Amino acid sequence: KSKGKKQAKQATKQVAQNAVLGAGIMGGGIAYQGAVKGIPSVMKDINQAALDLGLKEASGILLKGMQRGKVDGKKMAATLANITPTLDYSAIANADLVIEAVVENPKVKGIVLAETEDAVADDAIICSNTSTISINQLAKSLKNPSRFCGMHFFNPVHKMPLVEIIRGEDTSEETINAVVATTLRMGKTPIVVNDCPGFLVNRVLFPYFAGFSRLVLDGADFTAVDKVMEKQFGWPMGPAYLLDVVGMDTADHAAGVMSDGIPERMQKIDNDPVTVMFSNERLGQKNGKGFYDYG
């Protein structure tokens, strides 16, 4: 009996259909990434305009691929046919893996996760793409938290190889194995991490941003810091430019979550330039003005 149980545990669930909740920057990208790798992906939002934008984003990536000769008409048609936009929960009923990518708000996510659990089969896997919210906290919205984990993609999804898979206290090994297998099928590189503020990437990135903020407060010229880190140290971009890409709203929020969660390692910075710019609505590339001005 115990041997059979062991074998059942080792079998990895095959995901035949994905569903993505939220058709924003991330949801649209995640639906595209499944679709382009041959996994039919239902994309659900609460408004039609967002669904239209999500589809436009996918077509845009495919058109660029066509211009570079990497995608032909057949591939474009097959990929778009694999994305089913919907406003209705009934359309996710057959999904084996649901990836929640709605706004970064614990209350909204809690409601969406509970609604999802009611809409899918008992053995469907449910993930959240949250950047900062604790997976153990979100798991409380579900009746069966063993089928839940974090599946954290990076922006832009079609270019960034990494996916952090976040194991909550109640996440089962079957769930982790199925999400790892699906991540690989989506052409991405999975790493499995335990639940903690910042997971892995932001745990490394945000102390770096904090170091940068302190240098600026000490009087450093941010363009000089960017130039050193990019041109002389050889990173793809410097911290000021990277903060403009991430967005000051997102960066300020994530830094707050980390300094609340691990105050001994991430002390709050008085007059942090990131917070000051966020208050002055200099959000970065998303609204055309951050450390630098765009367009």
Ligand code: NAD
């Ligand atoms: P976004 O604002 O671009 O998109 C959110 C979408 O969710 C919108 O289209 C909105 O209409 C939809 N939505 C809101 N409530 C909904 C509901 N009840 N049901 C279905 N859809 C609903 O946000 P985003 O930048 O794509 O971020 C989504 C998630 O991904 C967040 O948790 C964020 O932390 C995470 N994330 C973002 C990035 C990034 O760089 N933007 C990177 C990694 C992870």
